[in-house]
Amino acid sequence: MYTTCSSCPNRSACFDELSINELTKVTEHKSEITYKKGETIIKQNSAAKHIYFVKSGLVKVHIENEDKNLILEVSGKSSMLGVTALNHSKKYNFSVTAIETVEVCEINIDIISNIMTNNVAFSLSIINELNTSIDKLLSKVFYLSHKNIQSRMAELLLNFSDKIFESKTFILPISRTELAELTNMAKENVVRTLKDFESKGYIKSKGRQVEIIDYKSLSEISQ
Amino acid sequence: MYTTCSSCPNRSACFDELSINELTKVTEHKSEITYKKGETIIKQNSAAKHIYFVKSGLVKVHIENEDKNLILEVSGKSSMLGVTALNHSKKYNFSVTAIETVEVCEINIDIISNIMTNNVAFSLSIINELNTSIDKLLSKVFYLSHKNIQSRMAELLLNFSDKIFESKTFILPISRTELAELTNMAKENVVRTLKDFESKGYIKSKGRQVEIIDYKSLSEISQ
DNA sequence: CGCGAGCTTGACGTTGTTCAACTAGAGTGG
DNA sequence: CCACTCTAGTTGAACAACGTCAAGCTCGCG
Numbered sequence: 022m023y024t025t026c027s028s029c030p031n032r033s034a035c036f037d038e039l040s041i042n043e044l045t046k047v048t049e050h051k052s053e054i055t056y057k058k059g060e061t062i063i064k065q066n067s068a069a070k071h072i073y074f075v076k077s078g079l080v081k082v083h084i085e086n087e088d089k090n091l092i093l094e095v096s097g098k099s100s101m102l103g104v105t106a107l108n109h110s111k112k113y114n115f116s117v118t119a120i121e122t123v124e125v126c127e128i129n130i131d132i133i134s135n136i137m138t139n140n141v142a143f144s145l146s147i148i149n150e151l152n153t154s155i156d157k158l159l160s161k162v163f164y165l166s167h168k169n170i171q172s173r174m175a176e177l178l179l180n181f182s183d184k185i186f187e188s189k190t191f192i193l194p195i196s197r198t199e200l201a202e203l204t205n206m207a208k209e210n211v212v213r214t215l216k217d218f219e220s221k222g223y224i225k226s227k228g229r230q231v232e233i234i235d236y237k238s239l240s241e242i243s244q
Numbered sequence: 245m246y247t248t249c250s251s252c253p254n255r256s257a258c259f260d261e262l263s264i265n266e267l268t269k270v271t272e273h274k275s276e277i278t279y280k281k282g283e284t285i286i287k288q289n290s291a292a293k294h295i296y297f298v299k300s301g302l303v304k305v306h307i308e309n310e311d312k313n314l315i316l317e318v319s320g321k322s323s324m325l326g327v328t329a330l331n332h333s334k335k336y337n338f339s340v341t342a343i344e345t346v347e348v349c350e351i352n353i354d355i356i357s358n359i360m361t362n363n364v365a366f367s368l369s370i371i372n373e374l375n376t377s378i379d380k381l382l383s384k385v386f387y388l389s390h391k392n393i394q395s396r397m398a399e400l401l402l403n404f405s406d407k408i409f410e411s412k413t414f415i416l417p418i419s420r421t422e423l424a425e426l427t428n429m430a431k432e433n434v435v436r437t438l439k440d441f442e443s444k445g446y447i448k449s450k451g452r453q454v455e456i457i458d459y460k461s462l463s464e465i466s467q
Numbered sequence: 468c469g470c471g472a473g474c475t476t477g478a479c480g481t482t483g484t485t486c487a488a489c490t491a492g493a494g495t496g497g
Numbered sequence: 498c499c500a501c502t503c504t505a506g507t508t509g510a511a512c513a514a515c516g517t518c519a520a521g522c523t524c525g526c527g
Binding site: 471481482483485486489491492 | 499505510520521526
């Protein structure tokens, strides 16, 4: 289903700064693409040609490495991906992969750059977006250096519940192994920690199905 | 010693995008301030009123927390500090403290914002700057999640040698405790790791004096 | 029905932290 | 000038947290 950017309900916030003409220009130059689970949207270190916007579905943003992967975050609709390639290297510094069926709008980076050079409000909005990314990364650095596995898992579950699914019950969109890559722990410890939370009555879970029972306790554990 | 921004040898890269008039405007509105060791330049969570530029000396960028501190990086001349407060919260998301005598230029954030709304090239340069910060944070996330203490300490020493002091011999600008906060290890392990490197002939050290002897081995350890 | 990927469990080993005690050096007041 | 104190640094031993390994299990799918 084709959507014009001017009427897209899931567009990123920075599009609010565009004029009618600019929105039309973006609409004309964008491609809407559907990725299936497991397909690569952005490949780390490749030359940046496009900026991507998630219309629907969930993706994982991750750093690839010979021995050990690292998932930075799981994000969904209205996410803007690839803006961090707007530096002198012009390369993506992470990979993005669909973890379910995902609709993405792909816009040539030159179109975006061109609009930025003519529309300061849009540039400022991009700056705001980048600063949000920096905030997230600062939280991640804190999360990795100051929290134990219980705390990291609790925070992860609350994050899924609050930010991604907006519900106390949800289906984990990723495997145990990927949960491990997202929380920086061994996959065995993902299992053990989830079991522990269940035995303490904080959650109910079966396979990927999760229900948050005791939000307050999880919140305290996650600090 | 008063310097005009147009002739400042240590100014940040984004100033290259300013017109003569804009440089004059910044020069007229900036304050040059000297901070002594231990003095706070930016306080985390305070309302952002200024952007800071380091003219000389070293600062530590850190996140404060009740029980455990976290140093993000040590930076020196030409660093731009506080741009990440250009988001809707308008608060600094970290603290910056002088670790030696530091000369700083302080510019009102409204002056910077005003120039950004009139000069797209400057905004784009700020975007580039922010993307460099993001790259650094991505490296930090990787560093924290994938490297052991030996590897982290080796990387830190090489970073001081290559980036900050540009010399095989240097004097550590921070205490063992702060080294621990920067590498996310116990201060006891900072001591042990340094001793270990010395016993293996990778470095020579006495107090804060360090000499890199076997760059190659340290580089391998740090990956 | 059997295969395989992902999941689960327990035992064990390693890494790194914590604790407690000790040392060295710098600053202070008598 | 010498005791005194205070902080930073150092050391070893005990301990906890977490990862690794190996084996067994489950469930969807051909």
